[in-house]
Amino acid sequence: MTDAPDREQSYVRTAMLPPQTAPSTQVGAVRWVHENLLSSWLNAILTILSVYFVWTIVSSIYPWLANSVWDATSLTDCRAKMDERLGEGVRAACFAVISDRWQQLVFGFYPQNGYWRPPTALFVFLIAIAPVLFTQLPRKLLWFTMIAPILIFTLLWGGSIWAPISVALGFVIGFIAYRVIGSRFSALLAVLAAIILPILYWFTLSGTVNAALTAIAPKGLPYVESKDFGGFTLSIVIGLTSIMLSLPLGILLALGRQSNLFIINKVSVVFIEVIRGVPLIVWLFTAQLLLNYFLPKGTNFDLMLRVIIMVTLFSSAYIAEVIRGGLAALPKGQYEAADALGLDYWKSMRLIVLPQALRISIPGIVSSFIGLFKDTTLVAFIGMYDPIGLTSSIRASTDWNGVYWELYIFVGLIFFIFCFSMSRYSMYLERKLHRGNR
Amino acid sequence: MTIAVDPPKRGFRLSQLIYDTRYRSITIQVIALILIAALLTFLIVNLVQNLHALGKDIDFTFLSSRAGYDINQMLIPYDNSMSHGRAALVGIANTMLIAVLGCIAATIIGVLAGVLRLSKNWIVARLMTVYVEGFRNVPLLLWILLIYALFTESTPSPRDFGGDNPTASMWLFDTIAVTNRGVYIPMPVWGPGSTALVVILLASIVGILAFRSFARKRQAATGQILPVFWVSLGLFFVPSVIAYYALGKPLTFSYPELGGFNFQGGLQVRNSFTALWVALSLYTGAFIAENVRAGIMAVSKGQSEAAFALGLRPNRTMSLVILPQALRVIIPPLISQYLNLTKNSSLAIAVGYMDVRATLGGITINQTGRELEGILLLAAFYLTVSLSISTVMNIYNRGIMLKER
Structure with a gap:
């Protein structure tokens, strides 16, 4: 080996070649x-x-959409406008039906001067749910969450504001009884009192309280009957109410199914399997035709409440299964650690197990909510006017007889926007959870 | 320090029922039992009182009385002089038909869409995403109505096929006619000797299965791989085709033909059926596609790399390494999708397809006024189907569960 390379040697490159551009097929x-x-x-x-x-679809649908008519009072009017604008016999979408009837699709038969009420109720609901979903928000907002149901009920159904307040008073009585008796006597007595006193109150005093307060200060909104609810208002009211009510029930059922108390376990299993094994539509017919058979003679409450009860029971079975998955996914060590700390069953569930299990099952809960929201359309079959039921009643009017696609597209698009954004939210949550668990 | 002193023995006190965990569970269960019994008693007493007030009773004999209504699609012989029970059976057969055909179509669509959504082809993957999200996020009822409207409103009427200058034409060499009254397809006519043909076909399927297990055993013993695919193909077609000609073409088809204002011959598949079938398959297929995608993605990349490292070719990697692992993830939600499809078939109400809800739970209830019994039977039917499917699923799950040692 030579010591030093000869600097004059021609094969040593002193300057780098400029990089060649990649071949045109590679860029x-x-x-x-x-x-x-x-x-x-x-x-x-x-x-x-x-x-x-894609070309076939777009080329056949695009002209139909692009030439659509938005201002007409009936289908014949619409067709006349198309003939005038596009030439004889050329057909395009007639979205005038939407601009003519969108209020009906959104609000059903809700009184016109009360159209502000359902959106306000939704707004109140969103504010009330915010502190539950986002823990960064100030905790004081939870007080608003507690009174929100009263506000929402009054906004939607109207009537005297004192009616829901006098009912809610029962919960306050129960709470006070629990605290007072709990601190003076035993916990068991406190629980008993917290259950019995409000029930006594509801059966005896609440009506009087309501009447008295209404007589003193008659405040409230015009009363709206349940049968006037329709369109997306109906879907959202049924969907949100049922999911809210079914969450606690679903948690109890899931705990029951995990429990090693024989009777409680079997009752939960039978309830969940029976509910899940039968289609919702059969349950809705049950609500419509049979529920009155099982209630004391003369009880007759309105169809919407019956539907909400049925849908709540239905979705609680599904949510129970989702939460059971969450409970099963928790490592056994968590349960054992809770026992080792000496917590009793409810405390260990409330403080250790459920917060983690619920967090895991949130995506599942959201997707069962999406399913439930889509299923609210089935109430069309028992004579309620959900958006899809309304499409046929709009078609039944002489003005719009024969309009199919425009209505279906509108309703489908709104459902899609709701459900798609919720499913994106649940995917976002899922990713966030995965990050946390890593 | 004193350890292990026996706890002071005292007699049983009543407070132990609440404060002693050994007894508390019994207390709770007894209370729960009492509450449940009270609730049931309340419901049953109300039921008895209400029925009494209406002058009704619980009676299932209406099932054997004359139905008196017609059903437009029958898989088993039925006419309106037969009983309500028979009508319910016709409905059950129709429900099962749509459920089975729907499951088959949904599986094919779902697997295709799920695999294609993972494809590297940009446009195909996007199209599949649009399909899956579009169907998953819009109510099934809307899809059923939309597809039904598509079939009834934008297909030609039978008279458009005839006349001097027909505006519509049949598909597939004039064998299929899509009209607003239904889809007309060729109907097989079973001539004499066709039983033998079916027997031969079944025998060749058995033969294929036997050959497959033989090939598998041989490969395990000797390492030799037999050409299973080609032999199966041959076993399937060759004997049947030979038998078909040997028996003198026992199986013929009756083709739909335009006669007068409607099609004659062939098999009329009602639009209610087609629309329901297409909508259910596409809707459930979108969910299955997501399951399939999740299942394939759940198999870690190391598995296929390891298989390649062992020298397995891509298709054997797929069939021996990826699929068995993916199927373990795919099958349980797949079965629950089948269950959903079966339950969703009750949406037949939207298009007037005569399923069990329409016969037993619809017309029969309206005619006899037996809503309690009718809905009870309907719920029992759906419950039986779901429970048997989920039992099968549990047995299967136990079979393929990861055997942890």
Whole structure:
């Protein structure tokens, strides 16, 4: 080996060559097309087929959408306008039906001057639910969450504001009884009192309280009957109420199914399996036709409440299964640690097990809510006017007889926006949870 | 220090029922039992009183009385002089038909869409995403109505096929006619000797299964791989085709033909059935696609790399390594999708398809006024189907569960 390389030797490069540009097939759009669309024969065929498919759909639907008529009072009027604008016999979408009837699709038969009420109720609900969903918000907002049901009820159904307040007073009585008796006597007595006193109150005094307060200060909104609810208002009211009510019930059922108390376990299992094994539509017919058979003679409460009860029971069985998954996913050590700390069953559940299990099952709960929200359309079959039920009643009017696609597209689009954003939210939660668990 | 002193023995006190964990569970259960019994008694007493007030009783004999209504799609012989029970059976057969066909179609659609959604082909993957999200996020009822409207409103009427200048034409060499009265397809006519043909076909399927297990055993013993696919294909077609000609073409088809204002011959598949079937399959297929995608993604990449490292070719990697692991994730939610499809078939009400809800739970209830019994039977039917499917699923799950040692 020589010591030092000879600097005059010609094969030593002193300057770097400038980098060559990549071959044109390996850069930019060409490469992308090659890799993503034409990487093999099969892929190329698939690409061609899909492009053809998209082209067929777009070319047939686009003119129909683009030439749509938005201002007409009836289908005949709409067709006349199309003939005038596009030429004889050319047909396009007639979205005038939406601009003519959108209020009905959103509010059903809710009184016109009360259209502000359902959106306000939804707004109140969103504010009330915010501190539950986002822990960063000030805890004082939870007080608002507690009175929100009264507000929402009054906004939606109207009537005297004192009616829901006098009912809510029962919960306050129960709470006070629990605290007072709990601190003076035993916990068991406190629980008993917290259950019995409000029930006594509801059966005896609440009506009088309501009447008295209404007589003193008659405040409230005009009363709206349940049968006037319709459209998306109805879907959202049934969906949200049922999911809210079914959460606690679902948690209890899930705990019951996990419990090793024989009777409680079996009762929960039978309840969950029976509810899940039968289609919702059969349960809705049960609510419509049979529920009155099982209640004391003369009880007759309105169909909407019956539907809400049935849908609540239905979704609680599904939510119970979701939460059971969450409970099963928790490591056994968590249960054992809770026992080791000497917590009793309810404390260990409330403080250690459920917060973790619920967090795991939130995505599942959201997706069962999406399912429930879509299923609220089934109430159309028992004579309620959900958006899909309304499409047929709009078609039944002489003005809009024969309009199918425009109504279906509108209703479908609104459902899609709701459900799609909720499913994105649950996916976001899922990713966040995965990050936390890593 | 004193350890292990026996606890002071005292007699049983009443307070132990509440404060001693040994007895508390019994106390709670007894209370729960009493409450449940009270609730049930309350409901039953109300039921008895209400029925008494209406002058009704619980009686299932209406099932054997004359139904008196017609059903437009029958898989088993039925006419309106037969009993309500028979009508319910016709409905059950129709429900099962739509459920089974729907499950098959949904599986095919779902597997295709799930695999294609993972494809590297950009446009195909996007299309599948649009399909899956579109169907998952819009109510099934709306899809059923939309597809039904598509079939009844934008298909030609039978008279458009005839006349001097027909505006519509049949598909697939004039064998299928899509009209607003239904889809007309060729109907097989079973001539004499066709039983033998079916027997031969079944025998060749048995033969294929036997050959497959033989090939598997041989491969395990000797390492030799037999060409299973080609032999199966041959076993399936060759004997049947030979028998078909040997028996003098026992199986023929009756094709739909335009006669007068409607199609004659062939098999009329009602639009209510087609729309329900297509909608259920597409809707459930979207959910299955998501399950399939999740199942494939759940198999870690190391598995296929390891299989390649062992020298397995791509298709054997798929069939021996990826699929068995993916199926373990896919099958349980797949079965519950089948269950959902069966339950959702009750939405037949939207298009007037005569399923069990429409016969037993609809017309029969209206005619006899036996809503309690009718809905009870309907619920019992659906419950039986779901419980048997979920039993099968549990047995299967136990079979494929990871055997942890």
